[in-house]
Amino acid sequence: MTQKKPQAKNSVPIKKSSIPFYKDGLQFECQGSGKCCTSRGGYGYVYLTLKDRKRMAAHFELTLTEFTKQYCGKHNGHFMLKERSGHEGGGDCRFLKEKRCSVYEARPEQCRTWPFWPEVLNAKTWSQEVASFCPGVGKGKVHSYEEIKAVADSLKGWLKD
Numbered sequence: 001m002t003q004k005k006p007q008a009k010n011s012v013p014i015k016k017s018s019i020p021f022y023k024d025g026l027q028f029e030c031q032g033s034g035k036c037c038t039s040r041g042g043y044g045y046v047y048l049t050l051k052d053r054k055r056m057a058a059h060f061e062l063t064l065t066e067f068t069k070q071y072c073g074k075h076n077g078h079f080m081l082k083e084r085s086g087h088e089g090g091g092d093c094r095f096l097k098e099k100r101c102s103v104y105e106a107r108p109e110q111c112r113t114w115p116f117w118p119e120v121l122n123a124k125t126w127s128q129e130v131a132s133f134c135p136g137v138g139k140g141k142v143h144s145y146e147e148i149k150a151v152a153d154s155l156k157g158w159l160k161d
C-alpha cells in the first residue's frame with residue numbers, strides 16, 4: 001500500500017533522476033519476530049555509539065567502563081555488542097530472549113532505526129534482502145519519504161563518537 005504525499009507549497013522539487021524508490025513512503029511495523037537480532041552475514045553486528053553505551057550502562061546500573069568491559073567488543077575500530085556466543089561473528093544478540101529484545105527501552109540506535117538504513121534504502125536491496133527477510137515490511141504504518149530520509153540521514157557518520 002502506498003500513500004500519496006502532499007507537496008508542501010515551499011518544498012524544493014526533487015529532481016526526477018534522484019527520486020528514490022520510497023518517494024511515496026514505505027509501510028513497516030515491527031512484528032517482534034526477532035529476525036533482525038540474529039546474525040546474518042554483513043548485518044550481524046550491533047554497533048554502539050557512545051550515547052548507546054551510556055544509555056545501556058544506565059539501564060544495567062553499571063558505569064560506562066563496566067558496561068563496555070562486560071558487553072562490548074570492537075570491530076573496525078567501533079564498539080559493538082558482544083554476541084551471545086562470546087565471539088565476534090556467528091551468534092545472536094545476547095539480549096534476544098525468546099524472540100524479544102530484553103533491553104527494548106535502552107536498545108541501540110542501530111536497532112531503533114531498522115529498516116531505514118542508508119545501505120538498504122535502494123530498490124534492489126529492499127526487495128531482495130529486506131522485504132523478503134523482515135516480516136514487518138508491508139505491515140502497519142506508512143512512513144513518509146521525509147520520515148525515512150530523516151532516519152537515514154541521522155545515520156550518516158553516526159559511529160564517529
Ligand code: SF4
Binds near residue numbers: 093095100103
Ligand atoms: S539490542 Fe535488542 S533490538 Fe537490538 S539486536 Fe539485540 S535483541 Fe535485537
